[in-house]
Amino acid sequence: MLSLAFMTLQTFAGNAEDARKTLDKVASVIGNKSGARASFTISGGKVGKQTGSIAVKGSKFCARTPKAIMWYNGKTQWTYMASTNEVNIANPSASKQQAMNPYAFISLYKKGYRLSQKIQGSTRLVHMVATGRQAISEMYITVNADYVPTQVRMLQKGQWVTISISNFSKKAISDSEFVFSSKDYPTAEIIDLR
Numbered sequence: 001m002l003s004l005a006f007m008t009l010q011t012f013a014g015n016a017e018d019a020r021k022t023l024d025k026v027a028s029v030i031g032n033k034s035g036a037r038a039s040f041t042i043s044g045g046k047v048g049k050q051t052g053s054i055a056v057k058g059s060k061f062c063a064r065t066p067k068a069i070m071w072y073n074g075k076t077q078w079t080y081m082a083s084t085n086e087v088n089i090a091n092p093s094a095s096k097q098q099a100m101n102p103y104a105f106i107s108l109y110k111k112g113y114r115l116s117q118k119i120q121g122s123t124r125l126v127h128m129v130a131t132g133r134q135a136i137s138e139m140y141i142t143v144n145a146d147y148v149p150t151q152v153r154m155l156q157k158g159q160w161v162t163i164s165i166s167n168f169s170k171k172a173i174s175d176s177e178f179v180f181s182s183k184d185y186p187t188a189e190i191i192d193l194r
Contacts, residue, residue, distance in 0.1 A: 019117035019126045023109045025147040031058060035173030039166045045159040055171075059107075060178040071180045078180030080188060087180060090193045108136065123150075 030036055035057035043049040052065035059074045069080045072092075079088045109115060113128040122145035130137045135156060142151040152163045182190070 015117055016115045019115035020109070022117060022124050022126055022143060022147070023115070023141070026141070026143055026149055027107070029147045029170075030056065030149070030168075032170055033058070035171055036168065037171050037173070038168040041164045041166075043162050043164075045156065045161040047161065055173050055177055057173050057175070057178065060175070062178050071178050073175070073178045076179075076194070080180070080185060084189075085185075085187060086189045086191055087182075087185065088191045088193055089180075108139075113139075 035055060037053065037055050039051070039053050040063075041049065041051045050065045050067065052063055054061055054063045059072075061070075061072050063070045067082055069082075071078045075091060077090050077092050079090075080086070081088075109126075109128055112131055112134055114131055116127045118125045118127075124143040126141045126143065128136075128139040128141070136154045138155040140151075140153040141149050144150050148165075148168045150165055152165070154161055154163075182188070
């Protein structure tokens with residue numbers, strides 16, 4: 001009986017380590033220093049369903065949808081709302097950054113989550129469960145054979161949000177792409193919330 005319990009614990013530990021290795025590889029693919037781009041569809045929760053594109057470079061990102069554009073340069077976030085022609089400026093907390101960036105799991109998995117993984121052919125499904133109070137309490141990440149995520153499902157405040165990712169490509173991206181440029185939106189009202 002004791003040997004069966006020990007073997008079960010070893011399986012879970014190995015599975016967690018395999019999941020961590022998978023996410024390490026995903027992080028190295030997505031988090032390359034020159035940048036990456038992808039298309040996405042986000043659905044569920046309060047967002048309904050939206051499509052858009054994202055550019056990422058380290059902790060920086062720029063996400064675009066028909067309704068809004070969000071720039072984040074690693075410290076400051078600018079959010080342009082097309083319907084009101086307003087730009088909100090903020091310095092978001094770490095938990096708010098996680099909620100906004102579809103690629104936030106790149107660093108999230110390293111602390112505060114229990115990991116497991118299932119392999120189905122060339123696809124890996126990594127499951128993350130928070131071990132304490134986290135903004136995202138649970139997450140599923142589907143990863144293809146090239147270690148590119150194709151879907152992220154996350155549970156936030158009791159609601160599931162699904163992000164489907166396509167057209168991923170590594171691209172050199174200028175840092176200026178992650179900063180709001182007022183000359184591109186000359187009539188927008190600026191609201192500084194910092």
